[in-house]
Amino acid sequence: MQTKIHPKYFEEITVTCSCGNSFITGSTKQSISVEVCAKCHPFYTGEQRFLDTKGTVETFLKKEQQAKKYKEKLREKKASTSSGKAKESKSLRELLGGI
Numbered sequence: 001m002q003t004k005i006h007p008k009y010f011e012e013i014t015v016t017c018s019c020g021n022s023f024i025t026g027s028t029k030q031s032i033s034v035e036v037c038a039k040c041h042p043f044y045t046g047e048q049r050f051l052d053t054k055g056t057v058e059t060f061l062k063k064e065q066q067a068k069k070y071k072e073k074l075r076e077k078k079a080s081t082s083s084g085k086a087k088e089s090k091s092l093r094e095l096l097g098g099i
Contacts, residue, residue: 007028016022017037039045 009026009028010030011026012024013027013029013031014022015025015032015034015037017040018033018035019037019040021037021039023037
């Protein structure tokens with residue numbers, strides 16, 4: 001094992017969760033702060049929580065409605081274009097005939 005390349009290992013550090021729970025473990029960091037732990041994670045607690053962070057659901061629904069309106073406009077535009085006169089396609093010879 002090479003010397004002076006490994007980080008210092010701390011035997012007892014405190015891990016603190018945002019819910020207030022804390023426990024002791026070993027790590028190369030002196031302290032660790034986490035957002036979710038076994039005491040508050042829905043998988044371990046059996047609770048089913050739904051968190052709407054800053055209206056993300058409402059934002060998604062609003063974008064979905066805008067997309068539907070846009071698709072309807074495109075359909076109307078295609079329908080009006082196709083119901084009009086059919087364009088006659090000219091051959092390359094006809095297009096270059098004026099030269």
